[in-house]
Amino acid sequence: MSRPRVRFAPSPTGYLHVGGARTALFNWLYARHEGGIFVLRIEDTDLERSSDEMVAGILDGMKWLGLDWDEGPEVGGAHGPYFQSERLDRYRDAAERLVASGHAYYCYCNPDEIKAKREAAEREGKTWSYDRTCANLAPEDVAARERAGQPRAIRFRMPEGRTSYDDVVHGTIEFDNAVIEDFVVLRSDRQPTYHLSVVVDDIDMAITDVVRGDDHISNTPKQVLLYQAFGARVPRFAHVPLILGPDKRRLSKRHGATSVMEYERQGFLPEAMFNFLALLGWSPGDDRELFTREELVAAFTLDGIASSNAVFNPEKLEWFNQQHLARLSGDEITSRIEPVLREMGAWDDELRGARREWFHQVIELLKPRAKKIRDLAEQGRYFFIDPDGYEEAAVKKHLSAPGLSPQLAAWGEALAAVEPFTPAAIEAALRASAESQGIKAAALIHATRIAVTGQGVSPSVFDVVALVGRERTVARLAKLREALSGGATL
RNA sequence: GUCCCCAUCGUCCAGAGGCCCAGGACGUGGCCCUUUCAAGGCCAAAACACGGGUUCGAAUCCCGUUGGGGACGCCA
Numbered sequence: 153m154s155r156p157r158v159r160f161a162p163s164p165t166g167y168l169h170v171g172g173a174r175t176a177l178f179n180w181l182y183a184r185h186e187g188g189i190f191v192l193r194i195e196d197t198d199l200e201r202s203s204d205e206m207v208a209g210i211l212d213g214m215k216w217l218g219l220d221w222d223e224g225p226e227v228g229g230a231h232g233p234y235f236q237s238e239r240l241d242r243y244r245d246a247a248e249r250l251v252a253s254g255h256a257y258y259c260y261c262n263p264d265e266i267k268a269k270r271e272a273a274e275r276e277g278k279t280w281s282y283d284r285t286c287a288n289l290a291p292e293d294v295a296a297r298e299r300a301g302q303p304r305a306i307r308f309r310m311p312e313g314r315t316s317y318d319d320v321v322h323g324t325i326e327f328d329n330a331v332i333e334d335f336v337v338l339r340s341d342r343q344p345t346y347h348l349s350v351v352v353d354d355i356d357m358a359i360t361d362v363v364r365g366d367d368h369i370s371n372t373p374k375q376v377l378l379y380q381a382f383g384a385r386v387p388r389f390a391h392v393p394l395i396l397g398p399d400k401r402r403l404s405k406r407h408g409a410t411s412v413m414e415y416e417r418q419g420f421l422p423e424a425m426f427n428f429l430a431l432l433g434w435s436p437g438d439d440r441e442l443f444t445r446e447e448l449v450a451a452f453t454l455d456g457i458a459s460s461n462a463v464f465n466p467e468k469l470e471w472f473n474q475q476h477l478a479r480l481s482g483d484e485i486t487s488r489i490e491p492v493l494r495e496m497g498a499w500d501d502e503l504r505g506a507r508r509e510w511f512h513q514v515i516e517l518l519k520p521r522a523k524k525i526r527d528l529a530e531q532g533r534y535f536f537i538d539p540d541g542y543e544e545a546a547v548k549k550h551l552s553a554p555g556l557s558p559q560l561a562a563w564g565e566a567l568a569a570v571e572p573f574t575p576a577a578i579e580a581a582l583r584a585s586a587e588s589q590g591i592k593a594a595a596l597i598h599a600t601r602i603a604v605t606g607q608g609v610s611p612s613v614f615d616v617v618a619l620v621g622r623e624r625t626v627a628r629l630a631k632l633r634e635a636l637s638g639g640a641t642l
Numbered sequence: 643g644u645c646c647c648c649a650u651c652g653u654c655c656a657g658a659g660g661c662c663c664a665g666g667a668c669g670u671g672g673c674c675c676u677u678u679c680a681a682g683g684c685c686a687a688a689a690c691a692c693g694g695g696u697u698c699g700a701a702u703c704c705c706g707u708u709g710g711g712g713a714c715g716c717c718a
Contacts, residue, residue, distance in 0.1 A: 197718075198717075245696055279643060279645095319647095322646095331645050332645090333714085337716095343716080366711080396711080402709065419663095431654070433655095436656095442667095457657075458654095459647080469668095567647080593677070601678065608677090608679085610679070613678080
């Protein structure tokens, strides 16, 4: 098969939403798998709703996910321009060509009257479609209206018969043309409608495969007819299922986060989002779930696309994030966590230098407990900064035993002499200290954890102590004893 | 209202006539590991919407019902 050309054509709403991202992802994956071309086109026909910032919002989302485009904004290409707002002349010419060839006609009807009729019908629970008043106007009528300077739209003349096309995911889909009215292709203000602009653009951009949302299925016959009217080759269509919210309704703002950048803000990894989205409505045909970007490119084919809608499951996204996080190397995590640590005032350039090995060990310890990069920083704060207080519930639960302070003093002394300062040696020393004092090791374990981390929860206290280091641990134990005797800081 | 699409565990998927009294994953419950919390391992509960066909045989094919979604604009 020769190189396919596919496209993603969002309208600039200011952000890339999850559904759009998934559609873009499928297109990208397909292009990359087949060695084809991925085109990005901005459908900014609606000038009032478009701006540079809005376009930037979309591009940011694409870039974050790593969906690079071969032709489009910022990179150009031989089939541009890639903004519909710069292509208006093309649409006007195309519409006039349709009139000339008899596939369309001028319509002088008043939009307000049409709207009124439509609404009246709707109130009775019926449908009203355009009555073709202008479909067969006599030449002199047309001339008269033109002379009067009446505004005119251009309508497509629906032929008799049926229109069908082969959908890659749904098979053959057929419509009776009678259910489709003579739709407007060019408005009276000379602006094209969606159907005209997509078709003209897809022809101009030599798009071979249209991969888009299910919601376009019923639009497709209109577009197929337009291709035919233009004498162009009809592309292959693949309509992918929609992404639904938990209430099974189309995903929208009221379902919470729908912008992919919102997930970035929440600390999700782009590779996790990528993996998760790829599996919403597509499957490799077996039970594999964890994929890298490269593995997905290798595995992706259009026939793995499902035909039924999918519900967005945030819990599974979290799981993917955790899995991808666990697979990140120490250096990869370092570069992503740096901004978070800076924000906390816990960053030190040495973490990349002299303390790099140490830092990687800290990360390994924290990793299995973290779902997000931010968790790593927040849950491991005590590795970088002395705790400034003790978690109340933990104190209540583990520090109320009488005589704890002298016991901690003895343990502190023993710890100061542990050699080598490894988790195993530290554990042995702690157990020995507990035994010689006739108390449970657990008492010292919990107290040490609180002293060193300020928290009731942490990785194995022996690992933590080994990494926090002898000096800081001894100091923190002493500080806890102070607090115990003072009582106030607890 | 008309037209179109869809229908396997709560959710995401596997299953393209016998391999299925249906498999994996998330989530849920339990156990192991661990004197914390996770991670990990093991186990469990959990689905072929319903009714008719076709066939020796149907989750898989056909028809209908029901349910869900989408489209019907001088919006995209």
